[in-house]
Amino acid sequence: MSDDTPYAPSRIRALPSWLLGRAAARGHRLVADALATEGMRMMHHAVLSAVDELGPVSQAELGRTVGIDPKDMVALVNDLQKDGLVTRTPDPNDRRKNAVEISPAGKQRLRRTQQLGDQANAELTAALTPDERAQLITLLGKITAPER
Amino acid sequence: MSDDTPYAPSRIRALPSWLLGRAAARGHRLVADALATEGMRMMHHAVLSAVDELGPVSQAELGRTVGIDPKDMVALVNDLQKDGLVTRTPDPNDRRKNAVEISPAGKQRLRRTQQLGDQANAELTAALTPDERAQLITLLGKITAPER
């Protein structure tokens, strides 16, 4: 594009950080709206999905995996437990921990929310070819990688 | 990748919406931290930059350009005006509007914040080649485009 004109129209709109914010906002909106039909928020689904994958797991490890503040994790697991989607039992080996585990109802719910999430993501990337979508995922992976 | 195994390790982490959220969060953190050294937030810089490009402009149009809620725009312009970076004068042609204009101090501040923003974005995309960075920008543009 060779964009060395003195000032581009709306300079910030060409910055990765800005575009990322916009794209993320749209993605969040699409996914959140989809999940709302099941009465869940994005973080509910993320946690439920992580519990399903990790099996019985402590809240602290869940937080590290999904990247959620322990404070918010408490409320999230409260919600999921209240809806009977996960169980929270004291860990006999370490009485500080709660063993969070997905329930049959949770697995069922997860199946639906995963589908909703996939649909929303399909809509989000509707303007992209499969190749482009794969490229995007790769590039985003590199950006988020720093693996602190 | 043909990923039809029953359950992949952390399914959500492969979703564009999830990656976008993570990448955007990192970008926001980097830019916000950089701008904080000048006592500004991201939206301050965005508005200031837009005012600079558009010349005397109403708050409503600013909001439409940058994608900010009118409510928040009031507070933002208040801040910028309080710091003497923009002027807010009643528009003689349309007494409903405020003509927001950048001041010399605003231009000076903008020069620094633009540099800080560019630096932060360079760090954000440090793991990318120039080609990849251009690709990313193109792809993100397509995602945010729907142009509604």
Add this chain to the structure above:
DNA sequence: CCGTTTCATTGGGTTCCCCAACGATAACCA
């Protein structure tokens, strides 16, 4: 002239993020 629209502003609300503290418990190590 009158209904509709726009503008700036105020108000209310939600979600996600980050930091700090606490009691209880476990792990470490000298």
Add this chain to the structure above:
DNA sequence: TGGTTATCGTTGGGGAACCCAATGAAACGG
């Protein structure tokens, strides 16, 4: 063994970005 250090769940406070609704004033359209 005993004493420090670290972790876990929980509670607390706070900020930033986002969205919706309503107001009075002013402009616009037919």
